[in-house]
Amino acid sequence: MNSVNPIKRGYLYLEAWFNYSFGPEWNPLYHLGTLTFFFFWIVLVSGIYLFIFFDTSLGGAYASVEYLTHEQWYLGGVMRSLHRYASDAAIMTILLHMFREFALDRYRGFRWYSWVTGVPTLWFVITLGITGYWLVWDELGLYIAVLSSLLMDALPIVSGSMASNFLEGQLTDRFFTLMGFLHLLGQPVLLVFVLWIHVKRLSHVEISAPRGLAIGSFLALLALSLASPAVSHAPADLRKVPAELNLDWFYLNIYPLLDTLTAGQTWMITIGITFFLMLMPWLPRKKTGEAAKVHLDECNGCGQCAVDCPFDAIRVQARTDNARWEFEVAVDDGLCAACGICVGSCHSSNPFRRSNKSLETGIDMPQFPIDEVRTRTGEALAELQGDNTVLVIGCEHALNVEQFKTQNVAVLNLICTGMMPPTLVEYALKQGADGVFVTGCRKGDCYYRYGNVWMDKRFEGLRKPVLRERADRSRIRVYRAAETDQKKLLKELADFQRHLADTSPEKTGANRA
Amino acid sequence: MxxxxxxxxxxxxxxxxxxxxxxxxxxxxxIRLGADEAMITLSISHAGELVADCRQLSPEELAKLPPNMRLATSCDRERSPVDLEISLDGDSVFRTTAEPPGLYKDQGVDIYHSIKVPTGTKQMLVKMNDNIRVKGPTFTHEQEITLEPAQLLTIQFSTSTGQFVVK
CATH class of the missing domain: 1.20.5 (Single alpha-helices involved in coiled-coils or other helix-helix interfaces)
Known part of the structure; x- marks a missing residue:
């Protein structure tokens, strides 16, 4: 536990707190992406309602927003508040999403693509918010308009002074209508496209937040909207400079810089931070393990590995080796995260097969082949002594199980628990272990997205390959644990061993197969 | 449940x-402005004078040119930088020199700048030089101004009248 860096440790405690409050199914930290999508839905629906009443002219915009806010407070005002607060909440969840990936070291290696495409996504969201504030055309809208124009003027692609448009007598409806178009259609469409790129290399992408979490978040936003409705500043006055502004710091935080720095310097800082964030996956680079290899001799092309792959790295294609099967699978090395989940999906990974020969499976991990998994399992079990012997199976990205090794506790560390064929549990029991204790990433979370989810479903008989009915469930326990859960795991392991002692053949007179 | x-x-x-x-x-x-502050925004779009007058080419120079390019007059495109200075009660509060953009420095300059200033009545002097061959300002404007808190005073330049417009 001492090797856990303070940022990760802090995050894991926060995650544990939310698990305690919400349970793993509704833990908001496990659903930051879907929660952001949910906030976008609220923004979209409330935005469509606001647009119905919004006047996209310079003279009418402010009045129409005021009408919605005050005259129609019971619906229009609430919609406006939901629109604003959901937008702000989306920035919060995006920032938490980034922090989480950073704290858990899930932004480097094979994850570089998601991180790199995520950074500009944040900017797209921020610019969408900026044009939204612009449209209210109050003092804040004017402030944003002038300073945004200054920023644009600093770019070599813009000729003339855009900012001078906002001097008295020079503004027309045309520019304002263009902003309206950008906010209402152009930017949202672009954002959807950017989000699609962001999740392009993932499979089983979830965009819907769990119902309970969505309902809770909506009610909280609604309560906030009723308690403190969003209001405008005074109407824009081209002859005045607002002395005090209530900035929305989620979206407008760069503007105060322009009072002390030039537009060029502000661009340099913004671009610099953006590039630094985008380069982070290579500072330093994290090596991804060798990609999974297909062994066609053992592959019947069932495609379960392709279905289970969380990173869309496996495809099913027509057979190339004249075997009697119709299909085979192929791995895209560039997409493969080397998680080994595909090994756990393959029916050929059954360790009871080819007991006198090297175990070969349809798809395998070169750095930790299934034959070696079987061998190490056998070696670990051979060292066990005493009563209530347990094989603890863990993964490389959760609590390190090596520390639990004792005379009657053997350990096996896999790349991911999703790599484990369910038959490996039966194999360990058959080879002499009194019990098998499986740990790995916390429930609801997995370093490789779906490793523990698929494993649980296999154990429950809901996903192939299933843990067979005849496997004695009373001798199998699953307890997920992160690096900070050492004491909890030790307690659970001791409890499991007590349970094994209570149900041992010596006590019950039954036979253990 | x-x-x-x-x-x-x-x-x-x-x-x-x-x-x-x-x-x-x-x-x-x-807090963008203090309670006793106002803002002056300068917004000038103006092309400086040409750096050099047009001149007649000598017969030798013309002879070196292709026949279809032999125009007797040659005009350099480069324009002068624009110097601008604003003073309040004799104290300079803003000064800049804007170089003409473009590969040949032949385009007009755009200057947009805002300055926070204390409120009250002041004597404002705006000076501009748009001709490198002239020493001192080519345009000036002097005016007494009274600035209220949070007021925005704009200074523009009308190329057609050659005068500053203060609002």
Whole structure:
């Protein structure tokens, strides 16, 4: 536990707190992406309602927003508040999403693509918010308009002074209508496209937040909207400079810089931070393990590995080796995260097969082949002594199980628990272990997205390959644990061993197969 | 079924999250101008004078040119930089030199700048030089101004009349 860096440790405690409050199914930290999508839905629906009443002219915009806010407070005002607060909440969840990936070291290696495409996504969201504030055309809208124009003027692609448009007598409806178009259609469409790129290399992408979490978040936003409705500043006055502004710091935080720095310097800082964030996956680079290899001799092309792959790295294609099967699978090395989940999906990974020969499976991990998994399992079990012997199976990205090794506790560390064929549990029991204790990433979370989810479903008989009915469930326990859960795991392991002692053949007179 | 304990904990967490959303959606306030400050914004779009007059090419120079390019007059495209200075009660509050953009420095300059100034009545002097061959200002404007708190005073230049427009 001492090797856990303070940022990760802090995050894991926060995650544990939310698990305690919400349970793993509704833990908001496990659903930051879907929660952001949910906030976008609220923004979209409330935005469509606001647009119905919004006047996209310079003279009418402010009045129409005021009408919605005050005259129609019971619906229009609430919609406006939901629109604003959901937008702000989306920035919060995006920032938490980034922090989480950073704290858990899930932004480097094979994850570089998601991180790199995520950074500009944040900017797209921020610019969408900026044009939204612009449209209210109050003092804040004017402030944003002038300073945004200054920023644009600093770019070599813009000729003339855009900012001078906002001097008295020079503004027309045309520019304002263009902003309206950008906010209402152009930017949202672009954002959807950017989000699609962001999740392009993932499979089983979830965009819907769990119902309970969505309902809770909506009610909280609604309560906030009723308690403190969003209001405008005074109407824009081209002859005045607002002395005090209530900035929305989620979206407008760069503007105060322009009072002390030039537009060029502000661009340099913004671009610099953006590039630094985008380069982070290579500072330093994290090596991804060798990609999974297909062994066609053992592959019947069932495609379960392709279905289970969380990173869309496996495809099913027509057979190339004249075997009697119709299909085979192929791995895209560039997409493969080397998680080994595909090994756990393959029916050929059954360790009871080819007991006198090297175990070969349809798809395998070169750095930790299934034959070696079987061998190490056998070696670990051979060292066990005493009563209530347990094989603890863990993964490389959760609590390190090596520390639990004792005379009657053997350990096996896999790349991911999703790599484990369910038959490996039966194999360990058959080879002499009194019990098998499986740990790995916390429930609801997995370093490789779906490793523990698929494993649980296999154990429950809901996903192939299933843990067979005849496997004695009373001798199998699953307890997920992160690096900070050492004491909890030790307690659970001791409890499991007590349970094994209570149900041992010596006590019950039954036979253990 | 949600237990009462979890319900209370969740309400607490939602309230904390929404409190952060609420607070940073408008606070802390950003004070852009002090209570006794106003702003002067200068917005000038103006092309400086040509650096050199047009001149007649000599017969030798013309002979070196292709026949279809033999125009007797040659005009350099480069324009002068524009110097601008604003003084209030004799103190310079803003000064800049804007170089003409373009590969041949032949385009007009755009100057947009805002200055925070104390409120009250002041004697304002604006000086501009748009001709490198002239020493001193080519255009000046002097005016007494009274600035109220949060007032925005704009200074523009009309190329057609050759005068500064102060609003």
């Amino acid at each position: 949600l237990s009462p304990k979890r319900l209370v904990l969740q309400i607490f967490n939602y309230a904390l999250f929404m409190a952060l959303v609420w607070y940073f959606s408008f606070a802390p306030p950003y």
